[in-house]
Amino acid sequence: MRLSHVSFRYRRRDPLVIADADAELTPGDVIELTGVNGAGKSTLLRLLAGLARPSAGTITGRPSIVGFAPDRFPTAQPFTVTRYLRHMSRVRGGARWEPWAERLDMGHLLDSPLGELSKGSAHKVGLAQALMAEPQLLILDEPFAGLDADTREALPAIAGEVAARGGIVIAGDHQGGLRSLPGVRHWTLSSGHLKENAPDPHAADESPGETVRRSVEGGPPERRHATVAVTLPAADVQRFLARMRGEGYRAREIEESN
Numbered sequence: 445m446r447l448s449h450v451s452f453r454y455r456r457r458d459p460l461v462i463a464d465a466d467a468e469l470t471p472g473d474v475i476e477l478t479g480v481n482g483a484g485k486s487t488l489l490r491l492l493a494g495l496a497r498p499s500a501g502t503i504t505g506r507p508s509i510v511g512f513a514p515d516r517f518p519t520a521q522p523f524t525v526t527r528y529l530r531h532m533s534r535v536r537g538g539a540r541w542e543p544w545a546e547r548l549d550m551g552h553l554l555d556s557p558l559g560e561l562s563k564g565s566a567h568k569v570g571l572a573q574a575l576m577a578e579p580q581l582l583i584l585d586e587p588f589a590g591l592d593a594d595t596r597e598a599l600p601a602i603a604g605e606v607a608a609r610g611g612i613v614i615a616g617d618h619q620g621g622l623r624s625l626p627g628v629r630h631w632t633l634s635s636g637h638l639k640e641n642a643p644d645p646h647a648a649d650e651s652p653g654e655t656v657r658r659s660v661e662g663g664p665p666e667r668r669h670a671t672v673a674v675t676l677p678a679a680d681v682q683r684f685l686a687r688m689r690g691e692g693y694r695a696r697e698i699e700e701s702n
């Protein structure tokens with residue numbers, strides 16, 4: 445997925461909120477987006493999700509299944525949690541919401557009307573509806589806001605699992621909750637400009653998917669690595685990378701040749 449010269453303003457004479465942003469997101473990426481209040485993080489996330497259109501520039505290659513968890517889940521809807529999640533499951537072609545309700549510890553909330561939920565509980569409903577469709581692009585706006593300790597702890601692993609199966613995860617997050625995942629990319633927005641920070645030199649040399657695979661398999665991580673050069677048709681690169689990252693391996697360099 446690629447952003448090319450993306451700019452956005454809310455109204456014609458308003459200043460640009462996003463100015464000439466360029467970026468590339470590849471399957472398996474986990475990206476943390478930071479910036480001060482009002483920097484434009486939510487705006488950029490909505491553009492990435494396809495909920496707003498760039499005023500200029502293009503966003504191409506958006507995966508077809510997108511999960512978006514907003515910073516404020518809209519609770520002014522006349523449903524209980526179960527009815528809402530069932531409805532979203534139908535919209536999502538019969539996606540299974542029950543495992544997510546269990547994993548996010550929502551059992552006690554299922555009969556509650558959306559309008560009576562606490563902030564953190566409403567946030568969990570937003571996360572469950574975003575996750576249920578197994579999105580190839582998972583967009584989380586302030587995912588840790590208001591969450592209880594258990595769910596906060598579960599969320600990096602969930603993000604890592606989405607990446608491990610070749611999904612892209614991007615989270616607008618003040619709290620640095622995904623930083624425990626090695627290989628996380630860091631984007632910042634400042635004065636409308638999107639910038640990628642250099643990777644943390646102390647971070648482990650492995651992808652988030654690899655970390656999850658190791659934690660699932662158990663045992664201490666094996667630190668020895670080998671680098672293998674692979675040649676394949678250019679048209680197959682994205683599919684290959686997705687599969688490779690899904691297996692927990694990490695691409696170091698991509699070079700095009702004739």
Ligand SMILES: Nc1ncnc2c1ncn2[C@@H]1O[C@H](COP(=O)(O)OP(=O)(O)OP(=O)(O)O)[C@@H](O)[C@H]1O
Pocket residue numbers: 454461479480481482483484485486487488
């Ligand atoms: N619907 C809107 N109409 C007009 N301006 C808006 C609208 N939504 C946001 N803005 C403006 O766009 C700018 C960026 O807002 P945005 O919510 O994207 O920032 P943010 O980085 O997510 O902030 P925060 O960290 O406080 O959530 C702000 O100046 C805000 O006032």
